[in-house]
Amino acid sequence: MKKRCVMRRLIASGVAVILAFSITGCSLTAKRLSNALDDGTIYITEDVENVRYQDDFYEYINEELLDEVELGASDAQWSWFGELDAVVAYDMKQMIRELSKSKEEYPKGSSEQKIRDMYECISNMENRNETGLGPLQPYLDMIRGAESIDEYVEALADLSGQFGFSSIVGGYYIDQDKADSSRNAVYLMYADTLIGKEYLENPQLQSYVDVYYEYMVDMLVEFGMSEEEAVKVQGQIDVLLRDICASTLSTEQYYAPSVTYNVFTKEELQELYTNINIDEMLSRLRIDVADTYVVIDVEQAKKINTLLVEENLQVLKDFSTFVMLNDVAEYSTEGYAKLYDNMTNMLYGLSESASDEDTWMYLTQDLLPWDFGKIYVDRYFNQESKQQVEAMIEEIIDAYKEIIAEQDWMSDTTKAKAIKKLETIRVKIGYPDEWPDSMEMMQVTPISEGGSLLSNLLVNMQVSIEDSLDDIGEEANRDEWGMTPQMINAYYNPNNNEIVFPAAILQSPFYDVEADYAQNLGGIGFVIAHEISHAFDSNGAEFDENGNYNIWWTEEDYQRYQEFAQEIVEYYECYKVIGEPVNGTLTLSENIADLGAMACITRILEGDTAALSDAFIQFAYIWASEETVEYQLYLLGYDTHAPNKVRVNAVLSACDAFYEVYDIAETDGMYVPPENRVGIWK
Numbered sequence: 001m002k003k004r005c006v007m008r009r010l011i012a013s014g015v016a017v018i019l020a021f022s023i024t025g026c027s028l029t030a031k032r033l034s035n036a037l038d039d040g041t042i043y044i045t046e047d048v049e050n051v052r053y054q055d056d057f058y059e060y061i062n063e064e065l066l067d068e069v070e071l072g073a074s075d076a077q078w079s080w081f082g083e084l085d086a087v088v089a090y091d092m093k094q095m096i097r098e099l100s101k102s103k104e105e106y107p108k109g110s111s112e113q114k115i116r117d118m119y120e121c122i123s124n125m126e127n128r129n130e131t132g133l134g135p136l137q138p139y140l141d142m143i144r145g146a147e148s149i150d151e152y153v154e155a156l157a158d159l160s161g162q163f164g165f166s167s168i169v170g171g172y173y174i175d176q177d178k179a180d181s182s183r184n185a186v187y188l189m190y191a192d193t194l195i196g197k198e199y200l201e202n203p204q205l206q207s208y209v210d211v212y213y214e215y216m217v218d219m220l221v222e223f224g225m226s227e228e229e230a231v232k233v234q235g236q237i238d239v240l241l242r243d244i245c246a247s248t249l250s251t252e253q254y255y256a257p258s259v260t261y262n263v264f265t266k267e268e269l270q271e272l273y274t275n276i277n278i279d280e281m282l283s284r285l286r287i288d289v290a291d292t293y294v295v296i297d298v299e300q301a302k303k304i305n306t307l308l309v310e311e312n313l314q315v316l317k318d319f320s321t322f323v324m325l326n327d328v329a330e331y332s333t334e335g336y337a338k339l340y341d342n343m344t345n346m347l348y349g350l351s352e353s354a355s356d357e358d359t360w361m362y363l364t365q366d367l368l369p370w371d372f373g374k375i376y377v378d379r380y381f382n383q384e385s386k387q388q389v390e391a392m393i394e395e396i397i398d399a400y401k402e403i404i405a406e407q408d409w410m411s412d413t414t415k416a417k418a419i420k421k422l423e424t425i426r427v428k429i430g431y432p433d434e435w436p437d438s439m440e441m442m443q444v445t446p447i448s449e450g451g452s453l454l455s456n457l458l459v460n461m462q463v464s465i466e467d468s469l470d471d472i473g474e475e476a477n478r479d480e481w482g483m484t485p486q487m488i489n490a491y492y493n494p495n496n497n498e499i500v501f502p503a504a505i506l507q508s509p510f511y512d513v514e515a516d517y518a519q520n521l522g523g524i525g526f527v528i529a530h531e532i533s534h535a536f537d538s539n540g541a542e543f544d545e546n547g548n549y550n551i552w553w554t555e556e557d558y559q560r561y562q563e564f565a566q567e568i569v570e571y572y573e574c575y576k577v578i579g580e581p582v583n584g585t586l587t588l589s590e591n592i593a594d595l596g597a598m599a600c601i602t603r604i605l606e607g608d609t610a611a612l613s614d615a616f617i618q619f620a621y622i623w624a625s626e627e628t629v630e631y632q633l634y635l636l637g638y639d640t641h642a643p644n645k646v647r648v649n650a651v652l653s654a655c656d657a658f659y660e661v662y663d664i665a666e667t668d669g670m671y672v673p674p675e676n677r678v679g680i681w682k
């Protein structure tokens with residue numbers, strides 16, 4: 001068991017971690033896993049010093065690192081993803097500072113001009129306060145002044161059609177058709193349920209709901225209501241929201257195409273929404289040219305239809321007003337922005353806000369993501385790493401092919417299709433060949449020419465809408481990227497059967513040109529194998545090699561697959577963090593991807609104990625993280641990934657090679673009997 005490499009990597013990975021966090025004091029108590037209980041429940045217990053790797057591998061590898069991490073008062077989480085994000089953000093911030101000081105005349109429409117002028121609009125609080133809700137006021141008036149449900153729905157449709165604002169009905173997005181990924185489809189969105197079903201319906205989280213409702217009251221008062229009126233309105237919105245949520249899909253259901261892919265013709269839509277004039281709404285939304293529409297949450301749509309009656313007009317108007325205020329709060333006056341900031345702090349357990357400058361710089365990057373992306377690639381991306389990672393991807397795909405060929409529970413027919421899917425996976429690394437149209441389309445008007453943060457925000461929203469409206473009826477563009485190059489992340493897109501690795505994730509501790517091969521395999525290799533494994537996760541398995549929703553498994557094989565999946569659900573539900581069990585169903589697709597990835601990595605390093613050990617250590621290390629309790633609760637409700645500590649320990653405990661490398665006894669916390677070691681690929 002080598003701990004040396006952990007420290008070496010920590011130092012090699014730069015000083016950022018030490019600089020970003022105070023190194024005084026220890027914010028953590030070592031924790032330990034113990035599965036000694038008869039019912040098989042795996043508890044994480046506090047106050048165990050000198051943790052053994054046999055009991056808690058994650059803690060053993062990361063305790064020194066996490067001892068140095070002390071969450072700042074304005075941090076909900078520390079992780080390598082956040083750390084590298086901060087490094088990228090630091091570089092981008094330096095650039096914003098240089099630009100905002102520079103006296104140079106930049107050509108209109110250049111990234112430099114846009115960034116400088118956007119930052120000025122964001123950081124000039126006087127201008128933001130003077131602007132108030134100005135550019136938004138006519139649209140708010142349309143909602144507030146609606147005298148009938150028809151007028152109310154028309155106002156919502158205009159707002160959604162022009163800017164993409166959506167509250168209860170009329171929200172939509174355009175994306176590849178799940179059943180025929182070569183074309184685009186219109187997806188009709190569900191209602192904005194604000195703090196959401198997972199909080200509203202969990203009795204233990206009502207104190208957070210209370211915090212949210214205080215925020216709602218304050219926002220409505222800021223908008224001009226009396227305190228008394230605002231409290232009354234909040235109470236009515238609560239009743240409305242709980243009613244909608246009772247007919248709303250759970251977070252895990254939203255990820256299942258079998259549940260969310262419901263194709264409606266215009267006539268069928270009219271039957272679903274009997275209280276709305278569908279032709280009128282679709283035409284105001286500018287999506288009436290489509291032949292069919294996908295309704296994501298049918299039960300919720302039925303419920304909303306019943307709510308669209310005259311007696312609810314006032315509460316609906318109040319609800320949509322609040323949703324809109326909430327949507328723009330961060331970009332609006334100091335009053336709204338502060339309320340929004342306080343609410344997120346309370347929700348995520350932060351005792352302090354980020355500095356004004358940090359917030360402004362974050363917003364600038366958020367509103368001009370591709371301009372920053374292009375600059376990031378020009379300045380920081382190393383082409384050499386792209387080639388090395390491409391070679392690693394090939395090796396990982398080959399390993400999967402071998403693994404699949406050996407599965408004795410799968411028929412030859414299913415195997416052939418699975419291998420075909422692997423062979424046709426598209427790979428995108430670094431940055432898009434062509435920058436998206438929205439980058440050119442997005443223009444920034446400086447304050448000197450009458451612009452403001454809110455007016456530029458509306459332009460930004462308009463651009464996304466115009467850009468996506470161009471896609472209706474067009475063939476899907478498979479070259480588009482769903483992430484910017486400066487994001488520390490990666491994804492698998494089932495509609496394109498593709499894996500995508502933005503430039504910024506190709507750095508230490510995920511990937512290091514100087515590191516041993518096995519270390520990189522435990523880092524970026526695991527991430528790559530995880531993304532590829534999504535092609536066969538509980539959602540991905542339902543899409544074929546062309547990216548179409550199509551169950552290509554034989555019935556018997558798919559039945560077996562689902563039995564394995566059920567075992568995985570139950571396995572993860574035995575893990576608890578902060579006293580709460582992991583939601584095995586919500587995290588199923590990610591857990592399948594993790595377990596598959598580890599099977600693949602250990603296959604590549606089979607028999608080489610030292611290399612396997614390096615890979616296991618690096619794997620545990622990249623998932624090191626620290627969160628506030630509030631943020632952990634939030635993640636347990638909404639994150640499709642298991643908590644990082646569980647991701648590491650549950651995967652290793654289910655991996656046979658782990659037991660070959662380390663001496664794990666039956667009484668140890670990491671031990672899981674061979675017959676209980678779950679996974680799709682054995």
Ligand SMILES: [Zn+2]
Nearest residue numbers: 530534590593
């Ligand atoms: Zn994933």
